Amino acid sequence: MLTVSTTRIPAEHLGVALEPLVREHFPSTGPVRVGGFVRTERGFATETYLFDVNDEYGTVPLVLRRPPDMSLFPDYDLLRQVLVMKRLAGTGIPVPTVAWLERDDNPLGSPYFVMNRLEGQAPSDYPSYHSAGTYFEATPEQRARMWWGCVDTIAEVSRIDWRASGLKFLAFPQHGNGVIEQAVNYLDAALRWACQGDVPETYRRAIAFLREHLYEPDEAVLCWGDARMSNILYDKDFQVRGVLDWEIAHLGAPESDLAWLLFLDWACSEYEGHAPLPGTPSRAETIAYYEKLTGKPVRDLEYQEIFSAALLSVPLLRMTHRVQLPPEMNITGFCTARIEQLLN
Incomplete structure (x- = not known):
């Protein structure tokens, strides 16, 4: 069963804590900045955040996902969903591309992964799509x-x-x-x-x-x-x-x-x-x-x-x-x- 570190970074500080990690994964000759960091209410078994990476080449829209404070399934593991998306790549199912996964101790204080953000609109969850x-x-x-x-x-x-x-x-x-x-x-x-x-x-x-x-x-x-x-x-x-x-x-x-x-x-x-x-x-x-x-x-x-x-x-x-x-x-x-x- 996946455990979450006691040094888990609170949501309001995630964007700042993420920026040096982004620099490691986005080599650039110029400054790299994380902007527009915001939580989305999509789903509840995994926390999901949207953000942009800005460097001299432009803006890359990305998504960060991490476990919630309280696990909602007994066998929850980020690796499972990451492997599914990686192995569906090329099958015709349009899944996001995972940029990187971190399951060990890291500055965010919990496992997480980052993936690209696909374009498009999803029907509403709450309230239901039949009403909004x-x-x-x-x-x-x-x-x-x-x-x-x-x-x-x-x-x-x-x-x-x-x-x-x-x-x-x-x-x-x-x-x-x-x-x-x-x-x-x-x-x-x-x-x-x-x-x-x-x-x-x-x-x-x-x-x-x-x-x-x-x-x-x-x-x-x-x-x-x-x-x-x-x-x-x-x-x-x-x-x-x-x-x-x-x-x-x-x-x-x-x-x-x-x-x-x-x-x-x-x-x-x-x-x-x-x-x-x-x-x-x-x-x-x-x-x-x-x-x-x-x-x-x-x-x-x-x-x-x-x-x-x-x-x-x-x-x-x-x-x-x-x-x-x-x-x-x-x-x-x-x-x-x-x-x-x-x-x-």
């Missing part, structure tokens, strides 16, 4: 283009030869034999870790259901993990320009990423009490499109949705227990609601 941001402001035709671009990306990821790409390390052999058994056993252990052993009834029922209906797909595929439009950068024509956030990439079933997308879209619309925005393809249309893309029937989708909702609960339950949030701040409510809906 790029997707909300788009036309119905543009929304459909963004949605299908995300589904296309999910299919492209699933077609990657993960063995040839050196991604076998994404398996969890210590948790079982097949990829579904491994995933369920990992989820069970992660929930107990997040809740300090006191796992809520809904999640105990979810694990019991997943174990009772355990299966193995005909073929294990690479799964993006956090498959949603908010992790895609779109250009001005609403085409995919970047695919982000690979912290929970894993090997799993072909339906895994599709289930994640559909579950979170449900959370952003129906759970919030309103229909999806016009132009958003329906669940049935999405499934049919994905089957056409992959040439294979979609199976066990609700099983994968239950898994998705439970997995997303791990960091939320970790925050609830460690920060001791009051009962009225039920940040896992949408996950619990979807699990109960599908189990019943």
Whole structure:
């Protein structure tokens, strides 16, 4: 498990502390300056900061990512997501290029990596893309283009030869034999870790259901993990320009990423009490499109949705227990609601 140094540099001092490190990685005959250093609220399992490097050659937009103060997954490791992006380079998936990774003791006081910043706009996370941001402001035709671009990306990821790409390390052999058994056993252990052993009834029922209906797909595929439009950068024509956030990439079933997308879209619309925005393809249309893309029937989708909702609960339950949030701040409510809906 990754540990964070007690000398960790606070966010407000990161830009200054980073500047001498940047000089080491950007040899220049003139001065090198870090500018525009700002934190972005993208994701919460990893802290993300945007900044520019300015030298005599111009400006280079970059991104720094580091673990949060409190780890939200039991096996969090920056190296995992860095290796995924490095090994996806050249596959056609537009991932950022990692400039450097530092996992040992360093002046920032914690592991971190720096990567290039891709151009484009991502739909809103908070508030949801059905109520604000790029997707909300788009036309119905543009929304459909963004949605299908995300589904296309999910299919492209699933077609990657993960063995040839050196991604076998994404398996969890210590948790079982097949990829579904491994995933369920990992989820069970992660929930107990997040809740300090006191796992809520809904999640105990979810694990019991997943174990009772355990299966193995005909073929294990690479799964993006956090498959949603908010992790895609779109250009001005609403085409995919970047695919982000690979912290929970894993090997799993072909339906895994599709289930994640559909579950979170449900959370952003129906759970919030309103229909999806016009132009958003329906669940049935999405499934049919994905089957056409992959040439294979979609199976066990609700099983994968239950898994998705439970997995997303791990960091939320970790925050609830460690920060001791009051009962009225039920940040896992949408996950619990979807699990109960599908189990019943």
